[in-house]
Amino acid sequence: MPAPLSVIIPTLNAADELPECLQCLMPGLELGLIREVIVADGGSEDATARIAGDTGATLVTGVKGRGAQLAAGAGAARGDWLLFLHADTQLSREWAERVGNHIDTRPDKAAAFTLKYRSDARAARWLEKRANRRARWLGLPYGDQGLLISRQLYEQIGGYPESPLMEDVMIMRAIGKSRLVFLDAEARTSAAKYERDGWRKRAWRNAFLLTRFMMGAKPDTLAKAYR
Template sequence: MPAPISIIIPTLNAGGDLPACIDSLIPGIEAGLIRELVISDGGSNDATRLIAEGAGADLVTGEPGRAAQLIRGAEAARGEWLLFLHADTALSRDWTERVADHLESRPDKAAVFSLVYRSDARMAKRIASRANRRTRWLGLPYGDQGLLIPRKLYDEIGGYDDIPLMEDVRIVQAIGRKRLAILSAEARTSAAKYERDGWRRRSWKNAWLITRYLMGASPEKLAREYR
């Protein structure tokens, strides 16, 4: 029987972060969980494609845009489970045990990982803790936390919507809090944007964007302001 999970990673000039992300998946190969690695690239002009090919990934290319890239990656994937990851996220080594348990005990539910920022800044733990509480209480994780979902459930809810922002929020809204678990294994994600923009400024900006989205602002309008 083929391994159950297809890993899908959208990339755009992710050569600096992608090797660590891929390295963190090796325990899943050793445990017989990973069927394939699909890299959905949006036109990188750095070493991203060479890294993907060197790792034996299936490379899917097309126009840039995270939602569109996730959709293309899912269309190319063949696994019974899909695991969507950001290229700047590396999973903790215990992810295989936590995921294997989830596949066996909750085969009809999606799951995300616990968020950790790769930073020694005091605010890093505070903001990650806030995001994890939001996930538990509201069922609204960040895309940085990954998304593990049965193919059957992914197809049932229609997958990702091709929108310029908030695609990660929209899909977990479609999944629903009762069908979303949070795993204790960690998604250790880059803190580069927070360190560049300032921890408080970036976190408040993110909170304001999602609040406006939940109040009815269009992803198109929010994307123009975000960028």
């Protein structure tokens, strides 16, 4: 019986982060969970494609845009379960055991990981608590927290929208809070954007964009503001 899990990683000039992201998948290979790793690239001009090839990942190329890249990766996947993971996120070692247990016991539910920033800053701990609380209260984890979902449920809800922004919010709303659980493993994501822009400034900017989206602003409009 084939391994159940296809791991899908959207990339754009991710050569600095991708090797560590791929390395953290080793526990899943050791447990026989991973059938394939798909790197869905949006036109990288660095060594991303070479790294994907050197590590045995399948490279899928298409239009730039995380929503479109995630959808393309899912379209190429062969696994009965899909794990979407950002290239600058590294999973804690126990992730594979938690995912395997979820697949065996809760096939009707999707799952995300607990958010952790790779930073020693006090503001990182503040934002982690805020983000994880939002995720659990509203059923809206960040895309940085990954998404584990069965192919059956993914297709039932229509998959990732080919949206330039808010694709993570849109798919989580389609899944619904009642069909989402959180795994006791960490998604340790890069803090580079927050360290560059300021932790609170970036956090409140993101919250403002989310509020505008919830009030009806179009993703195309928000993407321009985000850039």
